[in-house]
Amino acid sequence: MADLMxxxxxxxxxxxxGKGRRWLRRPPPSVASRLRRxxxxxxxxxxxxxxxxxxxxxxxxxxxxxxxxxxDNLADGTVWFHAQLTFQRGLAxxxxxxxxxxxxxxxxxxxxxxxxxxQPLIVATYPVPKLALFPLLILxxxxxxxxxxxxxxxxxxxxxxxxxxxxxxxxxxHYFWLAQNVGAGPGARFALMMRAAAPALMASLRLxxxxxxxIIVVTELIGESRGLGYLIRRAGGDFEPATAxxxxxxxxxxxxxxxxxxxxxxxxxxxxxxxxxx
Amino acid sequence: xxxxLERRGVASGLFFALVLxxxxxxxxxxxxxxYVLSPAQIVTAxxxxxxxxxxxxxxxxxxxxxxxxxxxxxSLGVFFGLLAGVSRVAEDYVDTLVSLTYPLPxxxxxxxxxxxxxxxxxxxILVISISCFYPSFVNALAGTxxxxxxxxxxxxxxxxxxxxxxxxxxxxAAMPSVATGVRISLALSFILTFATETLGAGxxxxxxxxxxxxxxxxxxxxxxxxxxxxxxxxxxxxxWAGASDRFxxxxxxxxxxxx
Numbered sequence: 298m299a300d301l302m303x304x305x306x307x308x309x310x311x312x313x314x315g316k317g318r319r320w321l322r323r324p325p326p327s328v329a330s331r332l333r334r335x336x337x338x339x340x341x342x343x344x345x346x347x348x349x350x351x352x353x354x355x356x357x358x359x360x361x362x363x364x365x366x367x368x369d370n371l372a373d374g375t376v377w378f379h380a381q382l383t384f385q386r387g388l389a390x391x392x393x394x395x396x397x398x399x400x401x402x403x404x405x406x407x408x409x410x411x412x413x414x415x416q417p418l419i420v421a422t423y424p425v426p427k428l429a430l431f432p433l434l435i436l437x438x439x440x441x442x443x444x445x446x447x448x449x450x451x452x453x454x455x456x457x458x459x460x461x462x463x464x465x466x467x468x469x470x471h472y473f474w475l476a477q478n479v480g481a482g483p484g485a486r487f488a489l490m491m492r493a494a495a496p497a498l499m500a501s502l503r504l505x506x507x508x509x510x511x512i513i514v515v516t517e518l519i520g521e522s523r524g525l526g527y528l529i530r531r532a533g534g535d536f537e538p539a540t541a542x543x544x545x546x547x548x549x550x551x552x553x554x555x556x557x558x559x560x561x562x563x564x565x566x567x568x569x570x571x572x573x574x575x
Numbered sequence: 576x577x578x579x580l581e582r583r584g585v586a587s588g589l590f591f592a593l594v595l596x597x598x599x600x601x602x603x604x605x606x607x608x609x610y611v612l613s614p615a616q617i618v619t620a621x622x623x624x625x626x627x628x629x630x631x632x633x634x635x636x637x638x639x640x641x642x643x644x645x646x647x648x649x650s651l652g653v654f655f656g657l658l659a660g661v662s663r664v665a666e667d668y669v670d671t672l673v674s675l676t677y678p679l680p681x682x683x684x685x686x687x688x689x690x691x692x693x694x695x696x697x698x699x700i701l702v703i704s705i706s707c708f709y710p711s712f713v714n715a716l717a718g719t720x721x722x723x724x725x726x727x728x729x730x731x732x733x734x735x736x737x738x739x740x741x742x743x744x745x746x747x748a749a750m751p752s753v754a755t756g757v758r759i760s761l762a763l764s765f766i767l768t769f770a771t772e773t774l775g776a777g778x779x780x781x782x783x784x785x786x787x788x789x790x791x792x793x794x795x796x797x798x799x800x801x802x803x804x805x806x807x808x809x810x811x812x813x814x815w816a817g818a819s820d821r822f823x824x825x826x827x828x829x830x831x832x833x834x
Contacts, residue, residue: 330663333664337668337672410586413585413586418587418590422809423812424808425804426766426768427766429769429781429804431773432788437610507677507678518682533690534686548679552677552680556677
């Protein structure tokens with residue numbers, strides 16, 4: 298709301314004096330700001346490299362060592378196998394969370410007694426650390442992929458359900474009245490609801506993806522002989538911090554690419570929707 | 576559908592009771608696997624481990640780690656988030672770094688931190704606080720960015736100094752978002768505590784209790800640990816929600832009236 302306001306109305310007083318401009322909606326980034334942003338990325342690497350060089354300790358590798366190790370690992374190919382497994386399981390869990398979570402959110406938002414029966418329970422169990430159930434899931438589903446996928450699905454379902462629910466509840470009810478007046482069937486009304494809630498859906502996806510990565514890595518760190526989490530734990534156990542850091546870097550790259558993909562998808566999906574703040 | 580069933584407290588209470596009843600009934604009929612205890616057995620397990628003196632020290636240890644990591648991480652997160660909100664320079668530096676590292680699962684750092692610091696509380700608290708930093712930072716920054724600019728123009732036109740405008744406008748307007756971020760950090764700190772306690776050579780803490788129960792097939796012990804974790808997480812969230820409701824009182828009213 299504030300966003301729209303400020304874009305619609307220029308700031309006469311404050312802009313004229315130039316004072317307090319930083320309080321306002323950002324002007325396009327200046328050259329100085331761009332430079333600062335670039336140095337924010339470069340400087341930590343410089344410091345890291347200097348510190349590593351000064352420590353001369355194999356247990357504290359510099360960035361170039363880590364890049365080299367990552368390159369070697371990628372080149373010899375075994376990492377792909379592990380990365381692919383991690384990725385598949387994570388995405389499977391996320392997909393289940395979406396397939397269960399979105400319909401549930403629709404039911405919660407549109408059917409009053411479902412809302413009354415379930416919403417307080419979902420809200421109450423949201424802050425409970427569900428990861429503690431992982432040993433139980435191992436007993437139920439075994440040490441393989443199923444328990445990990447289930448863990449990811451459980452943890453990701455919460456933000457998806459709650460954000461989508463809020464998004465559907467926030468839809469202007471005039472849309473529904475209009476749909477009813479023009480005689481739209483249930484299918485058309487559902488499509489309308491999904492389209493109106495698209496920004497919230499995408500926001501929930503963006504919330505859930507980092508959670509997916511955290512949970513899949515934790516489950517692989519705890520008990521697994523495959524996957525990136527396992528590689529990190531093994532490297533840690535072998536006192537090979539360079540390898541572990543390389544794997545973490547790879548995870549970071551995967552996470553970053555996924556996040557960018559979601560942002561790009563959000564722009565496509567929400568072309569016609571008003572802006573939503575997460 | 577009778578109106579009574581559409582009241583949240585009534586319907587969810589009934590539903591919860593139904594779930595417990597079915598669960599307990601399945602346990603009584605022997606339909607549950609040995610490692611799934613019935614609700615009554617879980618309560619018994621909780622009481623037994625409490626009386627044994629196993630549970631309380633473990634809860635204390637876990638809670639210490641959680642609270643330390645959460646306090647350090649989220650307070651730094653809120654501080655830098657607000658700073659980045661009012662200072663372009665800080666935003667350029669900190670926000671760039673944060674958005675680059677945001678999707679990275681911070682728990683993956685634990686095996687490396689352990690190489691440097693060993694399986695110590697320092698290592699655990701470090702990883703917990705790094706993780707807690709992010710949601711607090713992102714939400715604090717977002718809070719400053721959604722402030723209605725007219726409020727600031729009014730304050731500045733009325734001759735409020737920068738510091739005063741920050742204290743009386745920015746800080747207050749950003750508070751709901753800050754509170755949300757801190758709440759997410761709080762939930763995260765429990766997840767991270769469990770993870771750091773379960774990952775190898777855990778010394779004390781509820782993660783260790785759950786792990787012991789799991790490894791030695793002592794399912795009541797495992798369940799007591801899980802239940803204790805759930806109770807702690809739930810109570811911490813309630814405490815934070817209660818506290819933030821208190822200092823957000825005015826804003827809730829305004830938000831409701833805006834509607």
